[in-house]
Amino acid sequence: MTNKIWVYLDQFKGKVSPASWEAIGAATQLSKEFGGGITALVFGKGVEEIAQEAITFGATEVLLAEDDTLNDFRPEPYSSLLAKLAAEQQPEVILLPDTTRGRDLAAMVSIDLKTGVIPDVIALEVSAGEITATRAVYSGKLISKVKCTARPYIITLRLRTFGKPESDDGRKGVITRVNIAVAEENIPSKVKEYIRGEGSVSLTEANVIVAGGRGMVNRPTLTPPAEIRGDKEVDKWRTQQGFKLISELAETLGGAAGASRAVVDPGYVAYEHQIGQTGKVVSPNLYIACGISGAIQHLAGMRSSKVIVAINRDANAPIFQSARFGVVGDLFDILPPLNAAMRKRLGK
Amino acid sequence: MKAIACVKQVPDSAATVSVQNGRVTWGDAPLVLNPWDEYAVEIALQQTEAHGGDVTALTLGKEDEKEALKTAIAMGCKEAVRVSDPALGATDSQATAQILAAAIRKLGGADLITFGMQAIDNNSGVTAVQTARLLGIPVLTLVSKVVSLDLTTNTIVVERAIEDGKQVVQASLPVVLTFVKEVAEPRYPSFIGIRKAAKAEVKNLSLAELGISQPQSFVRWAEITNPPQKQIVTEIISGGSPEEIAENLADKIMAEKVL
Numbered sequence: 001m002t003n004k005i006w007v008y009l010d011q012f013k014g015k016v017s018p019a020s021w022e023a024i025g026a027a028t029q030l031s032k033e034f035g036g037g038i039t040a041l042v043f044g045k046g047v048e049e050i051a052q053e054a055i056t057f058g059a060t061e062v063l064l065a066e067d068d069t070l071n072d073f074r075p076e077p078y079s080s081l082l083a084k085l086a087a088e089q090q091p092e093v094i095l096l097p098d099t100t101r102g103r104d105l106a107a108m109v110s111i112d113l114k115t116g117v118i119p120d121v122i123a124l125e126v127s128a129g130e131i132t133a134t135r136a137v138y139s140g141k142l143i144s145k146v147k148c149t150a151r152p153y154i155i156t157l158r159l160r161t162f163g164k165p166e167s168d169d170g171r172k173g174v175i176t177r178v179n180i181a182v183a184e185e186n187i188p189s190k191v192k193e194y195i196r197g198e199g200s201v202s203l204t205e206a207n208v209i210v211a212g213g214r215g216m217v218n219r220p221t222l223t224p225p226a227e228i229r230g231d232k233e234v235d236k237w238r239t240q241q242g243f244k245l246i247s248e249l250a251e252t253l254g255g256a257a258g259a260s261r262a263v264v265d266p267g268y269v270a271y272e273h274q275i276g277q278t279g280k281v282v283s284p285n286l287y288i289a290c291g292i293s294g295a296i297q298h299l300a301g302m303r304s305s306k307v308i309v310a311i312n313r314d315a316n317a318p319i320f321q322s323a324r325f326g327v328v329g330d331l332f333d334i335l336p337p338l339n340a341a342m343r344k345r346l347g348k
Numbered sequence: 349m350k351a352i353a354c355v356k357q358v359p360d361s362a363a364t365v366s367v368q369n370g371r372v373t374w375g376d377a378p379l380v381l382n383p384w385d386e387y388a389v390e391i392a393l394q395q396t397e398a399h400g401g402d403v404t405a406l407t408l409g410k411e412d413e414k415e416a417l418k419t420a421i422a423m424g425c426k427e428a429v430r431v432s433d434p435a436l437g438a439t440d441s442q443a444t445a446q447i448l449a450a451a452i453r454k455l456g457g458a459d460l461i462t463f464g465m466q467a468i469d470n471n472s473g474v475t476a477v478q479t480a481r482l483l484g485i486p487v488l489t490l491v492s493k494v495v496s497l498d499l500t501t502n503t504i505v506v507e508r509a510i511e512d513g514k515q516v517v518q519a520s521l522p523v524v525l526t527f528v529k530e531v532a533e534p535r536y537p538s539f540i541g542i543r544k545a546a547k548a549e550v551k552n553l554s555l556a557e558l559g560i561s562q563p564q565s566f567v568r569w570a571e572i573t574n575p576p577q578k579q580i581v582t583e584i585i586s587g588g589s590p591e592e593i594a595e596n597l598a599d600k601i602m603a604e605k606v607l
Binding site: 012013017072074075076079099100101103104106107108110111112115116117118119120132135136137138139140141142143144145146147148149150188189190191192193194195196197202204205207208253254264271272274277278279285286295296297306307309310320321322323324325326327328329333334336337338340341342344345346 | 359361362364365366367372383384440441442445468469470471472473474475476477478480481482485486487488489490492505507508509510511512513514515516517518519520528529530565566567568569570571572573574575576580581582583584585586590591593594595597598600601602604606607
């Protein structure tokens with residue numbers, strides 16, 4: 001009998017997105033209500049190891065497709081394949097991690113399967129075979145509970161929201177190889193190149209984020225070398241000094257460095273670091289906001305963080321209202337000794 | 349070339365949004381062009397400026413919705429089209445995509461169809477991909493740079509921002525694109541643009557004029573609520589020197605057991 005709960009495992013260049021295991025964890029919870037096991041889907045090239053690992057995390061069956069056309073993620077061939085398999089086997093639920101690829105695939109396959117898609121879900125409830133999914137809407141200002149009348153449910157799960165299950169080498173499962181659905185000449189796009197990002201830890205997957213804002217600019221006593229001239233260049237230079245401190249602490253904590261819009265818009269910090277309504281939405285266990293006032297648009301990107309620490313010179317900055325711990329002080333004074341103190345405690 | 353920018357009207361990003369008596373309200377906050385859609389309009393304008401042609405702004409909305417379209421016209425779009433129908437209730441993303449796809453066909457299609465990466469009200473970020481699939485054309489999401497667009501070979505090359513860096517992708521035209529912020533700085537409406545927008549006629553299309561009946565919505569909001577009030581007691585960490593503060597804070601962080 002085919003399983004009712006399917007999980008799409010997202011991978012990039014053969015490396016699985018950790019959120020894929022979180023999706024298996026969520027699927028395990030659902031399968032208690034729906035009965036049966038969990039089918040994991042692994043598409044790519046050279047990804048058999050992921051299929052085997054999926055079993056240790058709780059998949060009872062893996063549908064594995066390996067082909068040159070699947071080497072780079074493209075929504076069209078991935079969607080056609082997923083839709084073909086789902087049409088044949090009629091699952092009740094397809095869960096995907098809400099990565100860039102997972103979101104695109106979920107959207108496209110919802111059209112192929114003529115069903116609804118519920119993206120970026122933060123909680124799932126099941127009652128009498130019906131799922132109610134919880135989502136944050138209006139940039140987290142409101143919470144909506146969502147139902148879907150068609151099947152299968154296509155649901156993407158917000159990263160770092162559903163617990164990662166324990167892996168167990170003793171688990172058993174079956175890997176079934178499946179064929180592709182679309183030949184290369186019928187795929188309308190080609191991936192030409194990949195340019196690696198600068199950070200080693202992806203913000204959306206990071207357990208810890210240290211982020212800096214306008215407070216990095218605002219350090220008049222920090223004097224730039226003589227060749228840095230002009231207000232904007234000086235501001236940029238000061239921001240870079242601040243961001244160095246941010247990045248150092250992030251590295252000590254095994255996390256990623258973020259920034260607020262205030263320093264990204266003028267071009268002082270690269271956009272890939274921006275957190276907030278027009279940047280990334282993150283939910284790390286620890287978020288250290290340095291020199292960030294806490295505008296509503298920034299909160300939209302990080303308010304679901306578990307523990308928030310705010311370091312700001314302005315005791316009235318709104319960020320303190322969201323923070324578990326606050327330091328009224330300048331990040332340039334606090335971060336170097338904080339980095340040293342954390343290194344000591346972490347044995348680094 | 350022809351471009352269609354699909355836009356949505358939403359409450360301003362700084363609005364205080366809440367649920368009162370079961371209804372979503374944003375007080376007297378203004379309704380604006382969805383901030384992400386500014387990039388969709390900007391790139392459509394840039395590409396038509398570079399390659400000739402013009403941009404139509406397309407929205408799905410109530411008959412009196414005009415702010416998003418006015419901004420799009422003021423930025424430089426030539427035409428504004430609104431699909432509006434009294435029979436139309438709430439639509440999910442799939443139904444919205446069905447209507448947009450029908451409208452795009454009705455408008456004769458386009459080489460470039462642009463969307464914001466998501467709307468800041470329902471935060472779904474799926475409509476562009478769904479619309480592309482319904483139209484049977486490729487989609488490139490999260491574009492951070494348009495590298496080249498060639499109308500003789502009907503190809504576009506873009507850079508996409510993904511978790512792990514940038515991906516350079518080529519696709520055939522017509523194509524649907526969505527954007528991240530670094531793709532461009534959206535222009536401010538010019539004075540002439542604003543005057544033009546004030547006088548611009550919005551072309552209304554009904555579902556009958558699109559030749560479709562109301563598409564089915566599968567997803568519905570069963571409940572909408574204010575988020576639970578987190579009881580946060582902020583503990584201010586103090587000390588006689590930055591070093592002492594840092595030591596105290598480090599102890600607090602360790603005690604939270606989140607590392």
